[in-house]
Amino acid sequence: MEVAKNLTFMFHPLETNDEKEPKKIQEIIQNIPERNTVSVLAKVIAVKQESVQEVRKVLLKKKEITIADETSMISLTLWDTLVDDPNISLNAVIFFRNISTRLFSNVKSLTTTKDTTYELTENQTAFQGVDENTYITESKTATVEGEVVNILIKKTNHCLSCNRKMLETETKSQFIKCAGCNMKFKVSAMDTTLTSTFQIKTNENTIKLNAYNATLMHFLISVQKEHLKNDPDELENFLLLLPRVKVEYAKGENVVSKISVLT
Ligand SMILES: [Zn+2]
Incomplete structure (x- = not known):
């Protein structure tokens, strides 16, 4: 018809x-x-x-x-x-x-x-x-509960003016001159961004996930450990020492939207 x-x-x-x-x-x-x-x-x-x-x-x-x-x-x-x-x-x-x-x-x-x-x-x-x-x-998002068994957290620094990614060697002194826009600014005021890849071991299996800056920052605020954003190594230790975490992530992409500590 x-x-x-x-x-x-x-x-x-x-x-x-x-x-x-x-x-x-x-x-x-x-x-x-x-x-x-x-x-x-x-x-x-x-x-x-x-x-x-x-x-x-x-x-x-x-x-x-x-x-x-x-x-x-x-x-x-x-x-x-x-x-x-x-x-x-x-x-x-x-x-x-x-x-x-x-x-x-x-x-x-x-x-x-x-x-x-x-x-x-x-x-x-x-x-x-x-x-x-x-x-x-x-x-839909999925939720897993388990233990963080391995983790890699990367910190990148960006120019406040042009957002250019800074090399680690450029951030050793007090001031830094951006090779992109020539602005000089305080290293302490630099924009830092965290990204992480980790594996969660549940009762059934191990799952590999990625968590980006907004999620990690939200997590650090929730556990009152904001200062760890400047120390990826200590943040890795902190997460590895937690007995159990609950993680919400987008299925398919395995991108984490929320991390919380289970007691
Ligand atoms: Zn710049």
């Missing part, structure tokens, strides 16, 4: 668009710039409440849905008559044509346009495992 959103399209077969192969959602997210027209074959995995937005002095109904295929999921904003269309419902597998890509705050999304058409697809089998949990679980 082909449903044309705009009446005029009922009388103009969409020959060129019919030939357009649907794009995989991951490809749209990664490779298609904003304000491009695409086709997509996907399953509706979430439907939000409708709302009203003023567009060029006209009030238009809109509704956000989330669609997914086997590669990823993306938000699609429905406009106007498509908002009330009962065919676009949870779990429906739909071939959308002429939808447009958007980019806001570095997040890709899709929106229907006046040229958007769609077709319901009976072929559900390919989408059986695709639901709201498929991708949400992936992006």
